[in-house]
Amino acid sequence: MTAYDPNNIFAKILRGEFPCYKVYEDEHVFAFLDMMPRVTGHTLVIPKVPARNILDVTAEDYAHVARGAHKIAAAAMKAFKADGITVQQFNExxxxxVVFHLHMHVMPRHDGVAMLPPASRKEDAKVLEENAAKLIAALKAE
Known part of the structure; x- marks a missing residue:
């Protein structure tokens, strides 16, 4: 397996070198909207520790990411009036x-609405701002 690259896009986001639409952060994880969402509210949850994927992260650090995804999923159900949630995590x-910093995709789903293909279109900044505000409000309400 290839070593972790500290210059991957998510590492740069964590260091504040690349902008994002942050929706949640604690001492272990960072969550932000995907700029090329497959569905409205598509959020990425990443660990703050350098980890390429599930194959090189500790179980404890992976559990923090899973707990973060759980928290985002519950808030996304409310914020986007979703019928369900899709959670995905890819390795190698x-x-x-595609991005080699461990991350979980949390995607609110609606009956009868298909997901867009990966990286098929960049969302408008205004829409991302509005979606981030909805998700942040739902997280604060919990």
């Missing part, structure tokens, strides 16, 4: 991973 190129 053969497993579908």
């Amino acid at each position: 190129p053969a497993g579908g991973q």
Whole structure:
């Protein structure tokens, strides 16, 4: 397995070198909206520790990411009036991973609405701002 690259896009987001639409942060995880969402409210939850994927993270640090995804999922159900949630986590190129910093996708789903293909379009900044505000409000209400 290839070593962790500290210059991957998510590491840069964590260091504040690249902008994002942050919705949640604690001492272990950071969550932000995907700029190319497959659905409205598509959020990424990443660990603050450098981890390429599930294969090189400790179980404890992975559990923090899972707890973060759980928290985001509950808030996203309310914020986006979703009918369900899809959670995905990919590992290595053969497993579908594209960005090599461990991350979970949390995607609110609506009956009869298909997900867009990955990286198919960049969302408008105003829409991302509005969606971030909805999710942040739902997180504060919990």
